[in-house]
Ligand SMILES: Nc1ncnc2c1ncn2[C@@H]1O[C@H](COP(=O)(O)OP(=O)(O)OP(=O)(O)O)[C@@H](O)[C@H]1O
C-alpha cells in the first residue's frame with residue numbers, strides 16, 4: 001500500500017509528440033483513482049509511465065516514498081491488468097497467477113497458498129488447471145486480476161480492463177473489481193474511456209484531454225461542477241446542455257433573448273451557459289419555450305431532444321411524465337446553472 | 349417482381365440439387381482417379397527399388413529392376429547395414445545411418461537455435477539497424493551453399509575441422525528461412541505479453557525460455573521437420589568435407605558403394621538399393637508422425 005505522487009510528469013515520444021503535458025497528481029494510500037478521457041488523450045501513456053513501461057521524459061514519480069523514475073517495472077511493486085489480459089497462453093491458470101512471485105523466489109508452498117487464496121476470492125478455484133484459451137472472457141479477466149492480487153503489490157494499474165466484455169458482464173466486473181480493491185485496500189489507478197465506469201468506480205476522477213489534465217475531483221464534483229465545457233460535455237450521459245448566451249445589463253441571457261438568471265459577475269460579452277438535462281423542469285407557465293423533436297424512451301426515464309430558441313437542448317424526465325413531440329414550456333433550476341468562458345471553456 | 353424472382357430461384361435450386369449432387373460424385377471420381385494415378389506413378393519406382401533388393405547382383409545386372417519378389421532381400425539388407433565396406437573397410441550401413449542422423453538432427457537443432465535467437469534479437473531489442481540486419485540476413489536466401497562452397501571449405505579446412513561432425517554441421521546452420529519464419533511468428537506475439545512478463549520480473553533470458561520458446565513450439569516442430577529432411581539429404585557438402593570413410597553419411601555412402609568396386613567386379617547393386625531404401629525411411633517416418641504438428645505450426649498458433 002502506498003501513496004503515489006507525480007510532479008511535473010511529462011511525456012514526449014521520440015517522434016517529438018508531447019503525449020502528456022507537465023502534470024501534477026497526488027494519489028492517496030488506498031485510493032481508487034480513475035483516469036478518463038477520449039481516445040488518444042494520453043491515458044495509457046500516463047499509466048505506462050507509472051508502470052515503468054514507458055520512460056518519463058520530465059518530472060518526478062514517487063511510489064510510497066521512493067523516487068522510481070529509473071526503477072525497473074519489476075521492482076516498482078506494482079501489478080498491471082491489461083486490456084487484452086496478456087495471460088501466458090501456454091500456462092495453466094495456476095501457473096499464470098504464480099509466475100510473478102515464482103520469479104521473485106517464493107517457495108512452492110507459498111505460491112500454492114497465495115494462488116489458492118486469490119483463486120478463492122475470484123471464484124476461479126475450479127479452473128486452476130485450465131489454459132486461458134479454455135476460459136470465457138470474464139474468467140480470463142478474473143485470472144488477470146488474480147495474477148495482480150497474488151503479487152500483493154503496493155499499486156494496481158488497470159488499462160481499460162473491461163472493454164472486451166459485453167455490457168452485462170462489464171457491470172458485474174465493475175462492481176467486483178471495486179469491491180476487491182476496497183477489501184484489499186490497495187491503491188489503484190484505473191484507465192477507461194467509459195465515463196459510467198469512471199463515475200461508478202472512482203474515489204477521485206482525473207479527466208484528461210489532449211495530454212492535459214482538465215479536472216481532478218470526486219465523481220460528484222466532476223459531475224456537478226465541471227471545470228470546463230470539455231468536462232461538462234464528456235461526463236454524463238446525456239452530457240450537460242451547453243447554450244450560447246451573453247451578459248446583458250446584469251442578467252445572463254441566451255442568444256434568443258430570454259433572460260435566464262441575474263448575473264453573478266460584473267462582466268459583459270458572450271458566455272456559455274451549462275445545465276444538466278435533469279435540472280430542467282417542465283412547467284406549463286415556465287419562462288422558456290422548448291420544442292420537442294424526439295422522445296427517447298429509456299425505460300426508467302425519458303429523454304426529450306429538441307431545441308431551445310434554435311439551440312440543441314435535452315431534457316430528462318421520469319417515466320411517469322408522458323410527452324409527445326411539440327412545443328412545451330420549461331424552467332431551469334437556478335442553482336444548477338453553470339457559466340463557462342466562451343474562449344477558454346473554463347468555468348467562471 | 350422481387351418475390352417472383354426469389355420463388356423461381358428456389359424452384360431452380362430445388363430442381364438443381366439432385367443433378368448437382370450427381371455432378372459432385374463424378375468430379376470426385378475423376379479427382380480420385382487423378383490422385384491415384386499420380387500416387388502410383390510416384391510410388392512405382394520406389395516399389396521397384398524395394399522389390400529389386402530381393403535379387404543377387406548378377407541377376408540385377410542382367411535383368412534390371414524387378415517387380416516380383418526375390419529370395420535375397422534379407423541378405424541384402426543385412427549386408428547393407430552390417431557388412432564392412434569401402435577401401436579401409438571402416439564403414440557399415442549402421443555407421444552411415446548414425447552419421448546421417450547426427451547430421452540431420454544437428455543441422456535442424458542448430459538452425460533452430462541460431463535462427464530463434466536471431467529473430468528474438470531482431471524483434472525484441474531496440475537494436476540499431478535491426479531491420480537492415482534482418483534484410484541482410486534475408487538476402488542470403490539468394491546465396492545457397494553451392495555459391496560459397498569453396499570459401500567455406502577453405503575456412504573449415506584451415507580450422508582443421510574436416511572429417512568432424514562440427515565441420516559437417518556448423519557451416520550449414522545459419523538459416524535465413526528459419527530466421528524469417530521465427531521473426532514473423534515473434535512479431536505476431538502481442539506486445540503486452542512481454543510487458544506483463546517484465547512486470548512479473550522475468551528478464552530477457554527468462555522471458556525467452558519461459559514464454560517465447562514454449563509459445564513457439566509448434567513452429568519449432570515444423571521447422572525441425574523441414575530442416576531435418578533438408579540436412580538428411582545434404583550431398584555436396586558432406587562429399588567435400590568428409591574424406592574418411594567412417595564419417596560418410598548414407599546419401600554419400602550409397603554412391604561410394606557403387607563407385608568403389610566398379611573396376612572389374614560387379615557393383616553391389618542389391619546392397620546399394622537396400623541402402624537407398626533405408627535412407628528414405630527416417631524422413632518419411634518423421635513427416636508421417638509429425639505432420640499434424642507440421643500443419644499446425646505453419647497455419648495456427650495459440651497466442
Ligand atoms: N510510441 C509512440 N510514438 C508517438 N506517439 C505515440 C506513441 N504512442 C502513443 N502515441 C500518441 O500519444 C497519444 C496518447 O496515446 P495513448 O495511447 O496514451 O492514448 P489513450 O488515451 O490511451 O487512448 P485510447 O483510449 O485510445 O487507448 C496519442 O495521440 C498517440 O497517437
Ligand SMILES: [Mg+2]
Nearest residue numbers: 043044045159
Ligand atoms: Mg489506451
